[in-house]
Amino acid sequence: MTDTAIEAADLTLAYGRRRAPALNGCSFRLAAGRVCALVGPNGAGKSTLLALAAGLLRPTSGRLAVLGTAPAAARPRVAYVAQDKPLHPGLSVAETLRLGAELNRGSWDAELAARVVADGDLDAGARVCSLSGGQRTRLALALALGKRAELLLLDEPMADLDPLARHRLMGTLMAEAAEHGTTVVMSSHILGELADACDHLLLVSGGRVRLGGGVDDLVHAHALVTGTGRVADLARHTVVESRATGRGLTALIRTDGPVDPAWDVAEPSLEELLLAHLRAPDAPALITPGTTATRAVAA
Amino acid sequence: MVEYRIDRRSGVATYLQIVQQTHQALRLGLLEPGDKLPTAREVVEATAINPNTVLKAYRELEREGLVEARRGLGTFVRRSLGSAPADSPLRGELLDWAGRARAAGLERDDVAALFAAVLEEQFPPPQSEPPAKTAPRAQPATTMGDPA
Incomplete structure (x- = not known):
């Protein structure tokens, strides 16, 4: 166990030589158990930072530790929901949940995942490709929550949800954080409803951390x-x-x-x-x- | 079980809203000594606020001596506040009065203004208010000394 969820030192990532780096000397530490809002304008580097923490990208330079280890090694203890909510379009809702159970044997919380899905009136037999944006979001979050990860990385998790669904899912997330001490990092380009839910803030713009620390x-x-x-x-x-x-x-x-x-x-x-x-x-x-x-x- | 309502636009800090609503529930007798407050998990699931905000509010209530945390069991009410439970005869009289005010054609704001004026007269606020960090408020004319 470690008391640090994410620690970045001079983290830099450039997608190409000619383009300005998406992250440029990013340094911060996020303590475990915090609920962190990752905010900043479009193109600030929020998604890049989350993908790096999820171990899906390698930094061009600088260092990054997640749950006290390298991001790729921490992956079993981390759940990541990308902005476009990638799911298998041909699977049904029930099959997607079963996939989650198979891929996370030992830690899968079937009851929680089923509850998140049931809250949204999703038909268990419906194919993923037939779901609306908001329904896909709900299913993706059900997978992430069912994994019972120590760290949840959520890229624009609430963007295509209606206000009631947003409030309910945020409540579920906060209940998880309260009960299990789960660290949550949520990105958004608007602060809106994140304000009451988060106790930690990272403001990123121009590839750097502009503000970092406890909200208070x-x-x-x-x-x-x-x-x-x-x-x-x-x-x-x-x-x-x-x-x-x-x-x-x-x-x-x-x-x-x-x-x-x-x-x-x-x-x-x-x-x-x-x-x-x-x-x-x-x-x-x-x-x-x-x-x-x-x-x-x-x- | 009390339920907290969080108003994001009220301008009152979220933890303070929980403290104030607990005070209100204690005053009205909706919470009595021995009653259990909802767990942080229950509050955040219903309100979608940060768990630390609830814990901060409960710590404040504990500091005031109103509740106590019992390890592994939850947070319990230690003592009540005031003496105007929801079923007191005073509430009945106030209800009658409000009915007469309505019959007399008063509107909500008229009643609120009247009530606030009487409240001010009968229960003047304590004089030794700590100096506000924000802009100083104008003093009521009656308390201003006249040097001339």
């Missing part, structure tokens, strides 16, 4: 200040973004010590924090203590 720690490290001062007055802090409002100024800052009482200070929401960092790509990255890659990482 990241929020508390910042402040939204409003006042009639100038940006220069905030120089002791890191100004992520500032805007003129009327005669005054509103800024999202990374605080360094107390803020001058002349400013009105409020705590930003997670969404405000993310948007400010996405609008200000040059703002320095923040990876909170304990979530940086520190130890030697397995090759």
Whole structure:
């Protein structure tokens, strides 16, 4: 057992010589048992990072350890649901579940997988190719949950589900995390419903980690200040973004010590924090203590 | 068993919503000493929030001395809050009053404003509020000293 689910050090992956690398010097540590939102704009490198952690891609350079070992060696303990939810189109729902049982002998939770499928009114005899996008998602998540993995890597898991199905499946995921201490990493380009479910955040853009750490720690490290001062007055802090409002100024800052009482200070929401960092790509990255890659990482 | 409702748009931190709803259930007598709170698993399955949020709320309730965690058994109510259970005669009187207000043609907001005004008068909030981290609130005119 290890207390670290994923640890990346200077992870880089280039799909071709002429294209900009999808990941470019990505470093972070995710402790086991966390529910992590992996967010960032389209093309940020989220899917690449998940595929690397699932052991389906090899990094161009840098190191990555999953559950204390190399990603390929960790595969039996990891469940990965890719964005396009690959399933065998010719199999029926029941046959797909049986495949899951055969491929995961010893750890397969037939009852849980059956419950996830039954929740969605899937006909056991229906062929995968006849299912809607949302139904395929449900079946893919049933396979992933049935595997009883220590680490769930879910690439845009909720994108084509209706709100009720989304809420139910998120509830099931959270119940798994509560009961078994499962580590969950979920990617999305919108924060939306992930906000309440996640306690950890990785904001990736331009192939790098821009923000990494516990949600509360990241929020508390910042402040939204409003006042009639100038940006220069905030120089002791890191100004992520500032805007003129009327005669005054509103800024999202990374605080360094107390803020001058002349400013009105409020705590930003997670969404405000993310948007400010996405609008200000040059703002320095923040990876909170304990979530940086520190130890030697397995090759 | 209490059920928690999480309002993502309320602006109140999620763990605090659980704390407040537990207070409310204790005040109304929906929870009594010895009752068991739902497990973290049950709460997150129904609400799709992070398990740590529930644990944080339960720790806060424990710190307030309202509940206690019993290893392997769950979290149990230790003491009640207030003395206005759901079936108290006071609730009946309030219900009568609300009926008369409706008969008198008052609307929901009128009733709420009236109730809030009486509440303020009879139960003034404690004066020693900790200084808010956010913008200071304007003091009511009556408490402002007149230096002139």
